[in-house]
Amino acid sequence: MNKVVADADQAIHDIRDGDVLALGGFGLCGIPENSIAALVKKGTKNLTCISNNAGVDDFGIGLLLKKRQVKKMIASYVGENAEFERQLLDGELEVELIPQGTLATRCLAAGYGMPAIYTPAGAGTEVAEGKEVRRFGEKEYLLEYAFEVNFSIVKAWKGDTMGNLVFRATARNFNPLVAMVGKITIAEVEELVPAGELDPDHIHTPGIFVHRIFQGKNYEKRIEQRTVRRKL
Amino acid sequence: MALTKEQIAQRIARELKDGYYVNLGIGIPTLVANYIPEGVNVVFQSENGLLGMGAFPFEGEEDPDLINAGKQTITTVPGAAFFDSAMSFGMIRAGKVDLTVLGAMEVSEEGDIANWKIPGKMVKGMGGAMDLVASAQNIIVAMMHCNAKGESKLLPKCSLPLTGKRCVKKIVSDLAVLEVGPDGFRLLERAPGVEVDEIKVKTAGRLQIVGDVPEMTF
Numbered sequence: 001m002n003k004v005v006a007d008a009d010q011a012i013h014d015i016r017d018g019d020v021l022a023l024g025g026f027g028l029c030g031i032p033e034n035s036i037a038a039l040v041k042k043g044t045k046n047l048t049c050i051s052n053n054a055g056v057d058d059f060g061i062g063l064l065l066k067k068r069q070v071k072k073m074i075a076s077y078v079g080e081n082a083e084f085e086r087q088l089l090d091g092e093l094e095v096e097l098i099p100q101g102t103l104a105t106r107c108l109a110a111g112y113g114m115p116a117i118y119t120p121a122g123a124g125t126e127v128a129e130g131k132e133v134r135r136f137g138e139k140e141y142l143l144e145y146a147f148e149v150n151f152s153i154v155k156a157w158k159g160d161t162m163g164n165l166v167f168r169a170t171a172r173n174f175n176p177l178v179a180m181v182g183k184i185t186i187a188e189v190e191e192l193v194p195a196g197e198l199d200p201d202h203i204h205t206p207g208i209f210v211h212r213i214f215q216g217k218n219y220e221k222r223i224e225q226r227t228v229r230r231k232l
Numbered sequence: 233m234a235l236t237k238e239q240i241a242q243r244i245a246r247e248l249k250d251g252y253y254v255n256l257g258i259g260i261p262t263l264v265a266n267y268i269p270e271g272v273n274v275v276f277q278s279e280n281g282l283l284g285m286g287a288f289p290f291e292g293e294e295d296p297d298l299i300n301a302g303k304q305t306i307t308t309v310p311g312a313a314f315f316d317s318a319m320s321f322g323m324i325r326a327g328k329v330d331l332t333v334l335g336a337m338e339v340s341e342e343g344d345i346a347n348w349k350i351p352g353k354m355v356k357g358m359g360g361a362m363d364l365v366a367s368a369q370n371i372i373v374a375m376m377h378c379n380a381k382g383e384s385k386l387l388p389k390c391s392l393p394l395t396g397k398r399c400v401k402k403i404v405s406d407l408a409v410l411e412v413g414p415d416g417f418r419l420l421e422r423a424p425g426v427e428v429d430e431i432k433v434k435t436a437g438r439l440q441i442v443g444d445v446p447e448m449t450f
Contacts, residue, residue, distance in 0.1 A: 101321025
């Protein structure tokens with residue numbers, strides 16, 4: 001079994017206008033840089049993007065927003081993107097803001113084959129509007145549905161030819177969850193190795209969830225907030 | 233004198249108990265990590281997937297794969313663990329995190345909190361705040377008592393869209409420490425040199441004052 005494709009262009013070749021995508025990453029950490037660049041180049045339009053954040057003005061999903069390729073964004077926090085805020089306030093972009101844990105768990109539910117989950121996040125707030133509310137014990141919970149996604153796009157540290165993935169540090173974040181959601185899941189990796197080289201005990205995402213994998217290149221790995229302390 | 237942001241953080245740090253798992257929000261809450269009392273060992277959770285968050289890295293040692301929920305570069309402490317976002321919110325939802333400290337734009341006398349949206353003006357999103365306030369065992373809010381216009385942020389009812397209902401247990405503002413109880417805000421401590429009357433005037437919600445209110449010391 002070999003899931004390797006040549007590059008990002010080949011991996012995303014059949015993503016079409018109007019598709020629903022889920023993308024891994026938290027802020028700019030662990031985002032599929034190569035695939036986003038390929039989507040910008042391809043010019044696919046009317047995309048619905050599920051991602052915790054919307055990138056910044058000139059990087060990450062921000063690049064897709066700038067070219068008006070995104071019709072709808074489903075995210076938990078979009079504070080770092082002025083262009084996003086402008087499109088939203090001007091009504092050019094549809095946005096669904098959902099709690100971060102709800103976003104993660106709606107991915108998890110899809111990947112675990114469950115149609116929905118109950119979560120207390122957002123109960124009693126405007127997030128609850130139009131949703132089924134159910135009381136368990138003393139607390140209210142909202143019914144939230146599993147995502148339905150055409151393509152998932154994730155970034156891993158290492159991957160093998162069978163699609164097994166290993167993530168690094170907090171670049172893991174949403175990636176293993178997003179990997180489980182897509183009808184087709186695309187993984188770009190910093191280091192692609194032959195099957196058998198990764199220790200089966202160390203694999204975060206088993207290859208069954210991954211359909212295409214490629215060796216990424218020229219990772220910029222931009223840091224959003226460089227915070228340091230001085231050496232005494 | 234009203235407390236500085238650093239002093240608010242310092243006062244909140246006194247609430248930390250040995251063995252606590254703690255989630256700190258962005259802003260003043262982040263500063264709490266600088267004032268952990270001696271002899272107290274706590275583990276900081278960062279909801280993007282880390283238990284055992286350490287200090288900022290030394291210059292030149294920043295790792296783009298290692299950030300906190302505020303997207304700042306950080307380090308890990310010995311014994312740290314990484315996990316994905318679903319497990320992160322799993323431990324939050326299941327009540328494993330002992331204390332959550334976060335900022336607020338408004339808090340109501342019933343413990344409602346608003347901190348994610350100003351309709352028509354600011355649409356940043358709730359991030360993990362709604363999950364945290366819906367499930368945390370113990371929530372302390374770090375905030376300024378009044379907004380830039382001098383209006384109270386401790387209200388009978390929140391005017392902004394809520395982040396969570398009836399969840400705030402304690403507030404440390406620049407003027408006072410208050411508890412949220414069945415009869416509204418209860419004044420526990422006041423900032424050095426700040427009179428009870430000033431706190432009364434600047435608290436729009438119901439305020440309970442019982443006996444002498446001690447002054448904080450630093």
